[in-house]
Amino acid sequence: MSDSTELPAPEKLPAHVAIIMDGNGRWALQRGLPRLAGHRAGTENLRRIIRACVEFGIPYLTIYAFSTENWGRPREEVNGLMRILEDVIDRELRELNEQGVRIRHLGKLDQLPSRIQEKVLSAVEQTRQNSRLNLNVAFNYGGRDEIIHGIQQMLKDQVDPEQVTPELVSRYLYTSGIPDPDLIIRTSGELRISNFLIWQAAYSEWYVTPTFWPDFGKEEFRKALVTYADRDRRYGKVSSKEYEGSHA
Numbered sequence: 001m002s003d004s005t006e007l008p009a010p011e012k013l014p015a016h017v018a019i020i021m022d023g024n025g026r027w028a029l030q031r032g033l034p035r036l037a038g039h040r041a042g043t044e045n046l047r048r049i050i051r052a053c054v055e056f057g058i059p060y061l062t063i064y065a066f067s068t069e070n071w072g073r074p075r076e077e078v079n080g081l082m083r084i085l086e087d088v089i090d091r092e093l094r095e096l097n098e099q100g101v102r103i104r105h106l107g108k109l110d111q112l113p114s115r116i117q118e119k120v121l122s123a124v125e126q127t128r129q130n131s132r133l134n135l136n137v138a139f140n141y142g143g144r145d146e147i148i149h150g151i152q153q154m155l156k157d158q159v160d161p162e163q164v165t166p167e168l169v170s171r172y173l174y175t176s177g178i179p180d181p182d183l184i185i186r187t188s189g190e191l192r193i194s195n196f197l198i199w200q201a202a203y204s205e206w207y208v209t210p211t212f213w214p215d216f217g218k219e220e221f222r223k224a225l226v227t228y229a230d231r232d233r234r235y236g237k238v239s240s241k242e243y244e245g246s247h248a
């Protein structure tokens with residue numbers, strides 16, 4: 001496809017994009033394929049979007065790959081998603097490293113099969129020095145679980161209640177040290193947050209598209225970035241332009 005849409009100026013780009021990669025199952029169903037074929041196609045697309053982030057200079061990408069609720073899916077699909085995570089680490093780590101991608105895991109690692117835990121920890125360790133793109137993989141992740149985990153840690157650390165601020169809470173989350181997402185993309189048209197980054201999304205901008213994740217390629221990603229660049233982020237205040245106008 002041609003580069004039909006121009007990319008916004010670097011200062012207008014989001015520093016952190018988070019994606020709910022939804023619609024793999026319906027993509028497969030439409031083609032008479034098993035659901036796992038949709039997840040495989042979704043993985044191919046993830047590769048395209050990672051490359052695009054590196055090319056566009058977006059420093060943080062967070063992907064929702066497996067939620068704490070996804071254990072309730074048929075066993076074959078759960079096992080298939082675990083296998084995909086393993087395959088991605090086995091097959092893609094070298095290229096990810098070459099692209100300067102640093103991998104982090106968000107979620108409860110200790111509930112995953114031990115072989116996968118080791119692979120994830122090794123991928124995190126092997127890419128620790130990279131800084132071009134921070135790829136945060138939310139796998140066995142849930143926003144409520146993350147907040148509960150943070151509260152438990154705060155209590156263990158005997159944090160003084162008076163010291164609890166938004167900044168302190170942020171430091172106790174899995175995303176500690178990672179800026180809040182500027183833009184959250186949800187594919188396949190659903191209008192819900194699905195327990196994803198529920199604390200961090202307080203002031204994120206949203207881009208929701210009916211496109212199923214396997215078809216959400218570089219061009220539509222670019223379009224989402226252009227849409228984001230045109231937004232007026234007010235963080236609960238009034239528009240800076242409006243404010244300046246009223247004081248002119």
Ligand code: FPP
Pocket residue numbers: 021022023024025026027039040042043046064065066067070081084085088137139188213
């Ligand atoms: C939601 O689509 C998608 C998921 C639950 C899994 C997302 C996983 C990938 C794209 C693979 C990449 C994974 C890793 C580990 C790097 P859905 O199955 O809910 O779609 P549906 O709503 O159409 O059924």
